[in-house]
Amino acid sequence: MLAHSVFFYFFSVIAIFSSLMVITSRNTVNSVFFLILDFISVGCLFIMVGAEFLGMIILIVYVGAVAVLFLFVVMMLNVAEQKQSWFIGKKSTHIPIGLIVSVLILLELLVVVGGWKYKDDLMSSSTLNLSDISNTHQLGLVMYTDYILYFQLAGVILLLSMIGAILLTFRQRKGVKKQSYFNQISRNPSSSIELRDVESNKGVKIDD
């Protein structure tokens, strides 16, 4: 058990340290790098408690895709200056809103942690035999049977938010030249080349 606890403290210290660095670091890109480190160490903690599927999914989804897009956006926008002005600027409206949100999250956490001892014993209420089969099989067995509604609802919510995001940023641009592969390939000499006899000193009128 010694090795296990050594690893546990190793990963949790990194997780806590990097999450502190996310909010204190002045450079926004560094914040995102620390966020990634945080995700990775949380994924490792998941793997350590035996939830290897969830741990890997955290690595794939959060670190491999979501954080890349975060980084992408933070690098493209000039957020670094904004972050400075949030704290230094006099007319900052972000701090009250941020405070409200964080107090709400703190309250929610308190409720969850306070209600911890009243929860059902999941291990004993489950119909599955948890010891024999692997983590992934267990998830698969309940995901599409007992919790199909929640699973599908989560999917629908994600789809809706995707459509919403596309709708918000979508703009129809006019006068953009687009390449049509079908038209390109289906061109042949008879439809694109025309032979004309040019009279001397007259020229040819070309229709555009």
Add this chain to the structure above:
Amino acid sequence: MMEYLQILGNEVYKILFLIVPILVSVAMIVWLDRRVWGLVQKRKGPNVVGPFGLLQTLADALKYIFKEIIIPASANKTVFILAPIVTMTLALVAWAVIPMSEELVLSDINVGILYLFAVSSLGVYGIIMGGWASNSKYPFLGAIRSAAQMVSYEVSIGIIIINVLLCVGSLNLKDIVLAQKELWYVIPLFPMFVIFFISALAETNRPPFDLPEAEAELVAGYQTEYSGMMYAMFWLGEYANILLMCAMGSILFLGGWLPITDIYPINLVPAPIWMILKILFLFFLFALIKAIVPRYRYDQLMRLGWKIFLPFSLVYLVLTASFLFYFDKLPKGNF
């Protein structure tokens, strides 16, 4: 305490025996790549250093070691130095789960294929970090390009992996190989194999998808500002990643370490040799494609990934699932 140290020593020993062959084979594979490239163009390729020029990469590596490492004055030093290290580490770390035969694997974990997928999707960080930390236009553009490219092609690789997993019923790499004893998945899932191969080209930034380092537009992309050993680490990491993709392809589709047929003289060849032969075959295809295919334009690349590969592999996934369900061939699992 002593026994922990002993376990640790044992593991380090095993890890060294994995990493050293990989580094050597990366060096050899660079030679093979340049050699094939040369032969396609009716040149000889590197043939001077050592027998057949085999030691060319070692000579190159020596040259890189003795070159000066230049860090641009405006670069973010920590991230700049970290980037090649991240690329190299991630490329090597993934090999921990690759089975070379039924027993020959460093760690046989339950979610092996997810681990491979996760590590290969982390590979993009080395490139983004390098491009951003260089604090210069071309590296930054290259990094942004590669980020979009790798994230896009990961999606279709993920769906292709799901296709294979549907037939296997397990995430363990050993189970995936053993499930192909009767029939390699390259036959029933041939379109998926082709798409996997092309996506692997895009994922490793190989030609024709080497837009992050398109020299005509971006000098050398994200590695413009790198020199000496740090450049060499990017370069080795890239080739280790290519080898990894070849290994993944041979495990998912070409039956891993299994021989072509289980008939007497052929099945005497030891399992790791088969695995290596398959990896080499896939790498040979990679090298050929580098030599014969011109570079894609960026919008064509994105179109290919999102509008062709993604829908096609999704439809094929539905087809595979329906086929397996209709003929009652879905894997039952061991529970």
